[in-house]
Amino acid sequence: MRRGHPSDDELRKNFDEVLAHVLAGRGVHTATGLDDDTQDALWAIAEAYPNATPDLIDAARRAFAGQLDGSNAERWQEEMDNWFEGREERKAARERQQGSAEGS
Incomplete structure (x- = not known):
């Protein structure tokens, strides 16, 4: 092994x-x-x-x-970082939208 x-x-x-x-x-x-x-x-x-x-x-x-x-690994890491960042942004946007809907 x-x-x-x-x-x-x-x-x-x-x-x-x-x-x-x-x-x-x-x-x-x-x-x-x-x-x-x-x-x-x-x-x-x-x-x-x-x-x-x-x-x-x-x-x-x-x-x-x-x-x-190492450029393949660097690109992959950047893609993952961008994906997670986008995911967090989408989550925050949903939470803001839910908060404004509850405040209406």
Whole structure:
């Protein structure tokens, strides 16, 4: 059983293996350590088989680079922060609306 996160070298090896699999018409296997953005890009290649375009392959490589440099995680965190902020704003608006309806 693995403990901790895979190293960048292990991730690169996993990415290369999964990329080879999807280019050969197989799916994306689980427990690779690859993030959602990278897996989604790899699935797009698998779904396009046997017609994976260079653009799809480049998109997968960019997604994987984003995993390695942390930009995918930063974007995900920002999206979650925005979602929670919007949720709190909607909750406050409902409470204000209920308060004004009760005061009528």
